[in-house]
Amino acid sequence: AQSVTQLDSQVPVFEEAPVELRCNYSSSVSVYLFWYVQYPNQGLQLLLKYLSGSTLVKGINGFEAEFNKSQTSFHLRKPSVHISDTAEYFCAVSVASYQKVTFGTGTKLQVIP
């Protein structure tokens, strides 16, 4: 079975500071990994995804994530956050042999002016 863990439910960070949102997954086979962002009372929007190839994936709004197979992680990073980055971020995993995407419980990023 596949699962994904986002240990931090909330992450406060000052504006222009760097941030890392953690995501760990559990799967015994190859995975596809995603980060989505959700602004208040809206749907989700894809930030970036890893299917194969380079382990460093760049997404929209200056975010990037690194796939680490040995640590089964796919942490999301941004070198300098802006107020507009305040949102909830969801990590998701999909396995080729499973007909589903499993979402994490989300991390709320609060950017403090």
Place this chain on the structure above:
Amino acid sequence: DGGITQSPKYLFRKEGQNVTLSCEQNLNHDAMYWYRQDPGQGLRLIYYSQIVNDFQKGDIAEGYSVSREKKESFPLTVTSAQKNPTAFYLCASSHTMAAGGFQETQYFGPGTRLLVL
């Protein structure tokens, strides 16, 4: 503009009542999905459909029903059998699912918040 629309934005359900949530997309996507979002629980898959006139149960299908009569539309009915329907419901669509997995990016609608009177 292409996208996914959901209506209504807010929906109130009375005890024992069935209610239907609308989801329409003009992205020409074959696959469509319904998720339920509860605080602190992430998204849970209710139903999905890969093609017209076909759909599959997700993880929490009990108390819900769907239909897929048109490629553009995937309505969700919350039946009276769903005892705890209060949640935020999200519809999504994607290109045809690659054989063997959900690789494709999912595009989400703005959601419907269902409340019980």
